[in-house]
Amino acid sequence: MHQYLRKKGLLKPEQTLLLAVSGGRDSVALLHILLELKPAWRWKLFIGHVNHGLRPDADAAESDGCRTMASEYQLPYFEKKLSSTDFDAVSENSSIEAKARILRYAILEKWRRESCADYILTGHHQDDQAETILYRFFQGSGWRGLAGIAIHGESIIRPLMALRRSEITSYCEKRQIKYFDDNSNENEQLKRNLIRRQLLPEIENHFPSAVQALNAMAESMQKLSEYADGETERFLKANLRKYDEFFRLSKAAILALPTLMQQNIIQKLPACLGNILHLSQKQTEQILNLLRDANSGALFSPAKDLFYFLETDDLVISKVWPQSFQISLEKDTICTLPYIGSFLLKQLAEKPKAFPKNDSKIIYASHSHSLKFCLRSWQKGDQLQPFGESKGRHISNILTNSEIPAFFKINYPVLLAEGQILWVPGLRRSNIFPIYNKARFFYQIHFFPAQNGGRDAAKMNN
Known part of the structure; x- marks a missing residue:
C-alpha cells in the first residue's frame, strides 16, 4: 500500500x-x-x-x-x-x-x-x-x-x-x-x-x-473524463452567465461543440447551481434534443428543483420555476420579486414639480388618500390602454414587442389599482389615474430592475 x-x-x-x-x-x-x-x-x-x-x-x-x-x-x-x-x-x-x-x-x-x-x-x-x-x-x-x-x-x-x-x-x-x-x-x-x-x-x-x-478501461476513461472536464470548465467560465437563482448559456455556443463536449456540459450544469443530481444519459439526450429541435418555451425538469427552459437564443437553468403571484404594495416598504426586481411605493406630500423621464418611476394621481396598489403576474387576455394611445393592447404583445425573454415573460408583473391594470413595469403605463390639476393625492412607484432580469434582460438581448 x-x-x-x-x-x-x-x-x-x-x-x-x-x-x-x-x-x-x-x-x-x-x-x-x-x-x-x-x-x-x-x-x-x-x-x-x-x-x-x-x-x-x-x-x-x-x-x-x-x-x-x-x-x-x-x-x-x-x-x-x-x-x-x-x-x-x-x-x-x-x-x-x-x-x-x-x-x-x-x-x-x-x-x-x-x-x-x-x-x-x-x-x-x-x-x-x-x-x-x-x-x-x-x-x-x-x-x-x-x-x-x-x-x-x-x-x-x-x-x-x-x-x-x-x-x-x-x-x-x-x-x-x-x-x-x-x-x-x-x-x-x-x-x-x-x-x-x-x-x-x-x-x-x-x-x-x-x-x-x-479497472484498466476505467482508468483510461477517467483520463478522458479529466480532459473533458477541463475543457468544460474553460467553456463554462467563458460562456456561463450567472444570476442569483439561475443562469444562462448560449444555445448556439453549446451546439457548436463536439457531441461529447455537449453531453459533458449538460451533465455538469446542475453542479453550477449547487445541485448534486447526476443526470442519466437519457436525461442528457432529452436536454440536448430540447436545444436541437424544440421551440422557445420548451421545458424539461429532471428533478423538482432543477429546470431547463429554452428561449430563442439561450438555455436557462434554474433552481425554481416562476410561480403565479398577487402581492399588495405597502407604502414605504420594498417589495421584491425574484428575477424581476424590487418596487417601492411612496405617497407624495404635494404635486411633483417634475415628472419621471424614464420607465422605472411612475406617478399616479387620485382623489382617494387610500388608493390600494397590488402586483400580480400577468394573465392571458390582460389588456392595457397605453398613455397617449386610443386603443388597448394585449400585455402579451407588449412583452413580446419589448423583447422580454421567454423565461421572464412567464410571470412578468403588472401593477393594478381598483382592479384596473395601470402599468407594465418598465415598459408601458396606462391612461388611468393621470396627473391632473385638481388631484389631491399623488403616489410614486419606483421600480428597481434585477440585474439582467426582466426589462434589463430585454436590453441584454438587443
Whole structure:
C-alpha cells in the first residue's frame, strides 16, 4: 500500500483525512490499514459514519460498532442518522439507494469541511469498480459511466482500488479483524447484487482477467473524463452567465461543440447551481434534443428543483420555476420579486414639480388618500390602454414587442389599482389615474430592475 500511494500520488504525509466507515469489511479494513501506516505518514484521522436508517436493527448495531472503534483508537468521530425528511429532500426520481448515496456524500463533505480534512477516504476496491461499470453499462449511462468510480476526486480518494475483494477478506482474516456483514447484499432483487453474485463470477469463469481489464478501461476513461472536464470548465467560465437563482448559456455556443463536449456540459450544469443530481444519459439526450429541435418555451425538469427552459437564443437553468403571484404594495416598504426586481411605493406630500423621464418611476394621481396598489403576474387576455394611445393592447404583445425573454415573460408583473391594470413595469403605463390639476393625492412607484432580469434582460438581448 505504501508503494501504491506513492506511485499514484494519492496521499501525502501529515494530511488530515476523514475516513467513511460503514462498519462493513471494506471500510473497517481501510481503517486498520491507515492505522498501520499512520506512524510513517503522520496523518491525522477522523471517522465519519452515516446511519441510513434503512435496516433499523442492523444499522443501530453498526453505529454502535463504529462508535466503539473510534473510541478504541482515540479518533475524532462524526455520526448522522438519516430521517425520512432527509430522503424526501432528494429528487423523487432517484431510487432509495441512490438517495442514500447522495445524502451520504453530502454529509461526508460537510464533515470534511468542518474538520478541515484534506480528503474523504472510502473503501471502494477493484471488484466495486467492475460491478459499477457493468451496472452503468446496462443502464445506458454513456461514455462517462465507463469511467466508473474515480480513484481520486476533488475531495475523495479511494486507496483500496489497488486491491481485489478477496485480498481485503484475506487481510481481515489474518488479523482477525471484526466487521459487520450487510445481509442486504444477498438480495438479488437489487441489480447491483445480481451483478456481484451472478453475472461477474460467470464472466470471470470465461475471462479470468475481466475485473483487471474493466479497472484498466476505467482508468483510461477517467483520463478522458479529466480532459473533458477541463475543457468544460474553460467553456463554462467563458460562456456561463450567472444570476442569483439561475443562469444562462448560449444555445448556439453549446451546439457548436463536439457531441461529447455537449453531453459533458449538460451533465455538469446542475453542479453550477449547487445541485448534486447526476443526470442519466437519457436525461442528457432529452436536454440536448430540447436545444436541437424544440421551440422557445420548451421545458424539461429532471428533478423538482432543477429546470431547463429554452428561449430563442439561450438555455436557462434554474433552481425554481416562476410561480403565479398577487402581492399588495405597502407604502414605504420594498417589495421584491425574484428575477424581476424590487418596487417601492411612496405617497407624495404635494404635486411633483417634475415628472419621471424614464420607465422605472411612475406617478399616479387620485382623489382617494387610500388608493390600494397590488402586483400580480400577468394573465392571458390582460389588456392595457397605453398613455397617449386610443386603443388597448394585449400585455402579451407588449412583452413580446419589448423583447422580454421567454423565461421572464412567464410571470412578468403588472401593477393594478381598483382592479384596473395601470402599468407594465418598465415598459408601458396606462391612461388611468393621470396627473391632473385638481388631484389631491399623488403616489410614486419606483421600480428597481434585477440585474439582467426582466426589462434589463430585454436590453441584454438587443
